[in-house]
Amino acid sequence: MSTLRFQALKDVSARKPVKFEEAARKSAIFGANVFNDKAMKQFLTSDAYKGVKDAIQHGTKIDRKLADYIAMGMKEWAIAKGVTHYTHWFQPLTGTTAEKHDAFFETSYDGSEVLEKFGGGQLVQQEPDASSFPNGGIRNTFEARGYTAWDPTSPAFIFGTTLCIPTVFISYTGEALDYKTPLLRALNAVDEAATEVCKYFDKNVKKVTATLGWEQEYFLVDTSLANSRPDLLLTGRTLLGHTSAKGQQLDDHYFGSIPSRALNYMRELEEECMYLGIPVKTRHNEVAPNQFELAPIFEETNLAVDHNSLLMDVMSKVGERHDFKVLFHEKPFKGVNGSGKHNNWSLATDTGVNLLSPGKTPMSNLQFLSFFINTIKAVQEYEELMRASIATASNDHRLGANEAPPAIISVFIGQQLTKVLEELEGVTKGKLSPEEKTDLKLNVVGKIPDVLLDNTDRNRTSPFAFTGNKFEFRAVGSSANCANSMTTLNSIVAKQLKEFKKEVDALIDNKGLKKDEAIFNVLREYIKQTKNILFEGDGYSESWEKEAKKRGLSNHKTTPAALKAKVSKKALDLFQDLNVMNHVEVEARYEIELEEYTKKIQIEGRVLGDIARNHVIPTAIRYQNTLIENVRGLKEIFGKDFEKIAKEQIFLIKEISSHIEGINSNVEAMTEARKKANVLTDAQKMAEAYCDKVKPYFEIIRSHCDKLELLVDDEIWTLTKYRELLFTR
Numbered sequence: 001m002s003t004l005r006f007q008a009l010k011d012v013s014a015r016k017p018v019k020f021e022e023a024a025r026k027s028a029i030f031g032a033n034v035f036n037d038k039a040m041k042q043f044l045t046s047d048a049y050k051g052v053k054d055a056i057q058h059g060t061k062i063d064r065k066l067a068d069y070i071a072m073g074m075k076e077w078a079i080a081k082g083v084t085h086y087t088h089w090f091q092p093l094t095g096t097t098a099e100k101h102d103a104f105f106e107t108s109y110d111g112s113e114v115l116e117k118f119g120g121g122q123l124v125q126q127e128p129d130a131s132s133f134p135n136g137g138i139r140n141t142f143e144a145r146g147y148t149a150w151d152p153t154s155p156a157f158i159f160g161t162t163l164c165i166p167t168v169f170i171s172y173t174g175e176a177l178d179y180k181t182p183l184l185r186a187l188n189a190v191d192e193a194a195t196e197v198c199k200y201f202d203k204n205v206k207k208v209t210a211t212l213g214w215e216q217e218y219f220l221v222d223t224s225l226a227n228s229r230p231d232l233l234l235t236g237r238t239l240l241g242h243t244s245a246k247g248q249q250l251d252d253h254y255f256g257s258i259p260s261r262a263l264n265y266m267r268e269l270e271e272e273c274m275y276l277g278i279p280v281k282t283r284h285n286e287v288a289p290n291q292f293e294l295a296p297i298f299e300e301t302n303l304a305v306d307h308n309s310l311l312m313d314v315m316s317k318v319g320e321r322h323d324f325k326v327l328f329h330e331k332p333f334k335g336v337n338g339s340g341k342h343n344n345w346s347l348a349t350d351t352g353v354n355l356l357s358p359g360k361t362p363m364s365n366l367q368f369l370s371f372f373i374n375t376i377k378a379v380q381e382y383e384e385l386m387r388a389s390i391a392t393a394s395n396d397h398r399l400g401a402n403e404a405p406p407a408i409i410s411v412f413i414g415q416q417l418t419k420v421l422e423e424l425e426g427v428t429k430g431k432l433s434p435e436e437k438t439d440l441k442l443n444v445v446g447k448i449p450d451v452l453l454d455n456t457d458r459n460r461t462s463p464f465a466f467t468g469n470k471f472e473f474r475a476v477g478s479s480a481n482c483a484n485s486m487t488t489l490n491s492i493v494a495k496q497l498k499e500f501k502k503e504v505d506a507l508i509d510n511k512g513l514k515k516d517e518a519i520f521n522v523l524r525e526y527i528k529q530t531k532n533i534l535f536e537g538d539g540y541s542e543s544w545e546k547e548a549k550k551r552g553l554s555n556h557k558t559t560p561a562a563l564k565a566k567v568s569k570k571a572l573d574l575f576q577d578l579n580v581m582n583h584v585e586v587e588a589r590y591e592i593e594l595e596e597y598t599k600k601i602q603i604e605g606r607v608l609g610d611i612a613r614n615h616v617i618p619t620a621i622r623y624q625n626t627l628i629e630n631v632r633g634l635k636e637i638f639g640k641d642f643e644k645i646a647k648e649q650i651f652l653i654k655e656i657s658s659h660i661e662g663i664n665s666n667v668e669a670m671t672e673a674r675k676k677a678n679v680l681t682d683a684q685k686m687a688e689a690y691c692d693k694v695k696p697y698f699e700i701i702r703s704h705c706d707k708l709e710l711l712v713d714d715e716i717w718t719l720t721k722y723r724e725l726l727f728t729r
């Protein structure tokens, strides 16, 4: 009997839901471990408090002396809560979070005194020797160093017994070495551009904040079962495994009663989130067996991105306490739904208006339409860049099937708004007659709120869908750091809004149009120009692929093909012009993402080769030997008649041999392809070679292995099966 698999199954059958006592009133614990406004008021002097507030609201610099006071207050607050260490918490270009803990504990120079210390210097800037993070050639390990700098817009928090201070990670030559810095710059750019446009409608708007509400999908697999699968452990997904007879066909898991162990896990996870100020709200079973989802209330984008990164870490840690491995991979199992991280995005003013929500008056609706149409125009202009922003080796498996959007970026707005746009397309060029103005006000712009109320359209195959008061970027993958997609989206919208302002102003200044006439005129042209990006149909159909091609939309099915758009002149100029990233920073990210792609496929290839040869083949041979023995025995008993009697066994023996041959020859060929790819020096070429020459072997090898799984005696099969991974809980 294959011990690891069966031991794991035994472990699982003995598991009980882990007991957990939770606070009934979540509002009482929300943010208790965050150095939030309440804590700051309690632990900071009024000058220090004002300093942090100014920095958050207006980006004012905090001087060293003030930083000392802030640090002192922060330390006192943390120590009162049992904290012993602090860390600058950052998001290097690996996409995950990084931390290096230092104790508050210090000794005086002669060792005669011991104390807890934490000064402004340690709060504001640090130099972790983080030389091994990917940097895409920005910094050489032996020269330009990187440093982390405090980001006061995201509050410090306590995780375990460590005070975590959110920071940006920058090289001494000034280039961003993380995901957060370009995001902050993009948020700044969209704030500036959107505030200017808002002034057409309301002069009081001083700031526009991009908001984000992510939805985190994930799978839970029992730790013992996960540990019995080398592929899950090393690559986050199953590289082989025959599909389970029952999968998600019956839709009986989706929104079903949450399994007890999973529910207790969620309860403890949510409690942790509450302490950390992550406003989690929704939990449910997703479509695939053992797949779940968690979603918070939307927040300001920078904070939401930090919270999602932190959440993924917390999810894994709480998972350990409940004997679960949390799978964030976009496609851990073939044949059932993958996991996304839909990014619900909008813009909100400091006067409390959601710019993507239709308003009560024609003027506020014209404002809504301006932002709505400009967003569509931005996506249309930069569809390839949007695709590039979600490109990873793991997301490639997810796109285009099982409720995940395809690789073609399009925008879904629903029937009702499509009609509104059609009507606006007919607006007269230049000045509008009083009758037309009244008609627009009453019958087109004025009608939008009613129209949206009964707009129940939903399209699960759309990568970018309008959902009533926000856009949902559905193409983002579950393992992604949202900063990548959010930097792109906010940048392209910023750029587009600037363009819009320029065009409207030109019509007002040069053509003598009134403000609303000018806006209608520009929007009309945008509606005409953006038709090719709007799509309401089935994103999986072959006809859409053909149609999209005709419309000139890109369809990059693989990451190496998709990433190229990142370094197009258009993209480089966009980021440069908005001061989001200079060319070096963009090129570095492109290089890093290609390398990450190559390495992931390389690891998968090696793991697959190993499992196929060292697990599958030996097991198949063992079973084949049993069959051979059986045939020999039959021959002994039945003499020349044995061939008829042992016909099926002989057939199986041959089948097994042919699959073994299939595995061996293809693993061999894959290894050769890898060797060839490995000598390439250009990152793009290498990634392409891994994509086009190495990866195709995965499916071939897998299919031989999966067929053997169906032939071989279940009792000796070493790899935990799909039905066990997906249905044991």
Ligand SMILES: NC(=O)CC[C@H](N)C(=O)O
Binding pocket: 217, 287, 337, 338, 339, 340, 341, 398, 402, 403, 404, 405, 460, 474
């Ligand atoms: N119900 C859903 O929204 C499914 C979404 C799907 N899991 C995805 O990958 O995006």
